[in-house]
Amino acid sequence: MTHEILIQLTNAIIEGDPELTVELTQKALAAGLEPMAIIEQGLVPGMAVVGERFECGDYFLPNLIISANGMQDAMKVLEPELRARQQEVKVAGKVVIGTVQGDIHEIGKSLVGTMLSVNGFQVFDLGVDVPAETFIAKVKETGANLVGLSALLTTTMVVQREIIDALKQAGLRDKVKVMVGGAPVSRSWAAEIGADGYAEDAIGAVALAKSLVAG
Ligand code: HCB
Numbered sequence: 001m002t003h004e005i006l007i008q009l010t011n012a013i014i015e016g017d018p019e020l021t022v023e024l025t026q027k028a029l030a031a032g033l034e035p036m037a038i039i040e041q042g043l044v045p046g047m048a049v050v051g052e053r054f055e056c057g058d059y060f061l062p063n064l065i066i067s068a069n070g071m072q073d074a075m076k077v078l079e080p081e082l083r084a085r086q087q088e089v090k091v092a093g094k095v096v097i098g099t100v101q102g103d104i105h106e107i108g109k110s111l112v113g114t115m116l117s118v119n120g121f122q123v124f125d126l127g128v129d130v131p132a133e134t135f136i137a138k139v140k141e142t143g144a145n146l147v148g149l150s151a152l153l154t155t156t157m158v159v160q161r162e163i164i165d166a167l168k169q170a171g172l173r174d175k176v177k178v179m180v181g182g183a184p185v186s187r188s189w190a191a192e193i194g195a196d197g198y199a200e201d202a203i204g205a206v207a208l209a210k211s212l213v214a215g
Contacts, residue, residue, distance in 0.1 A: 005031060006042040009074075013046025013067050014053075021070035025077045035081040036203070039111065043071050044201075047107070051183075071107055079114055086118040093213035096138045097148035098126030099182075100159035105152035108182060108202075112148060115202040116209055121146075132159075132166035139172055145213055148205065149195075151182040160185070161193035177212040181205060 005028045012020040021043075028038045050067045053059035095116050099109045106128050117123040124138055135147060147167070151157040160180050167173045177196040180189070190198035196212055199205035 003028070003031070003033060003041075005033070006038065009038065009042035010046040010049070013043055013070055014049045016050075016063055016066035016070065018066065018070035018073050022073050022077060025074040029077070029081060035078045035085070038074075038078060040201070040203075043074055047071060068107060072110075075107070075110070075114075082114060082118045086120075091122050092120035092210060093146050094122045094124070094142055094144040095146040095148055095209065096124045096126065096135060096142065096144045097150070098130035098135065099128040099150040099152070100156050100163065101129055101131045102159060103151055103153050103156035104128045105150070105182070108152070109148070109150035111202045112150070112181065112199075112205045115206050116148075119206045119210070121209060132163045135163055136166055136170045136172065139167070139176055140170075145176055146209055147176050147178045148209075149178065149180045151180070151185060154184045157182065157184050157189065160189075160195065164194050179205065179208050179212060 005024055009021065009024045009028060012024055025038060028042065047067060050059060050064060054064055097109060097113045099105055109128070110125065113123045113125045124142055124144065126134055126138060138144065139147060149160045149163055151160055164178055167176065167178070179197045179199055180195045181199050185198060187198045197208045199208045
């Protein structure tokens with residue numbers, strides 16, 4: 001049964017109340033709920049509803065912004081808790097992650113980065129609206145063995161393909177695995193553009209990253 005606080009949290013995201021979102025996040029932690037459950041069963045379902053309402057014209061851009069602010073504020077409370085639960089210390093691999101050029105959606109990419117980091121990966125987060133050259137330069141600089149590409153728009157998912165092609169041109173494609181994700185992205189899209197894998201969410205991204213770096 002879904003915990004009552006999680007339902008309230010989902011509603012606080014939908015209603016666009018960042019203060020209440022943070023308060024309920026703290027309350028959920030105090031009630032003993034796991035940070036990942038708070039994210040996946042409280043915050044993320046709220047963002048999904050906000051997206052649906054935006055799509056059908058009931059919500060406008062300011063609604064997206066205020067709900068996203070609430071989620072990001074809640075993540076600031078949850079990140080230290082996620083890290084505190086981290087057991088592994090061994091570096092599992094080096095990951096360069098970012099949201100592709102033309103796209104400023106940050107939340108999912110950051111959540112994947114945090115989860116990789118708390119699971120032992122060394123994460124180089126390039127932020128949002130990242131051009132191919134920046135990914136290439138960071139892979140060269142760090143010797144990363146994995147690249148994570150996030151795209152939330154149908155107009156920017158094509159940039160994932162451009163970055164994979166740019167990695168090939170730079171002679172780096174056989175040195176790094178590439179995983180892709182984001183709302184419009186799918187397993188078949190990943191296969192079509194020659195990515196090594198697709199993950200639907202942050203938990204899936206950690207499992208995929210581990211299997212990719214293990215060879
Ligand atoms: Co935005 N937006 N948005 N938006 N937005 C979406 C993405 C739509 C689907 C909403 C809709 O219409 N239903 C839509 C895209 C439609 C399309 O292309 N088919 C859309 C649109 C249209 C736009 C604008 C164009 C609106 C406008 O200006 N008219 C504009 C684009 C600006 C730009 O990027 N150039 C825009 C702007 C915004 C903001 C800025 C207001 C805000 C982002 C704020 C921020 O990130 N700081 C925003 C938001 C919040 C959303 C929705 C509502 C939520 C996204 C989100 O944070 N989800 C989204 C609706 C939706 O996605 N259904 C809507 C929660 C996170 C946790 O999920 O999917 O991002 P996630 O990430 C997951 C998963 O995909 C996977 O793991 C993550 C963690 O579980 N994953 C990876 C992600 N990346 C990965 C990489 C890997 O390697 C592996 C796994």
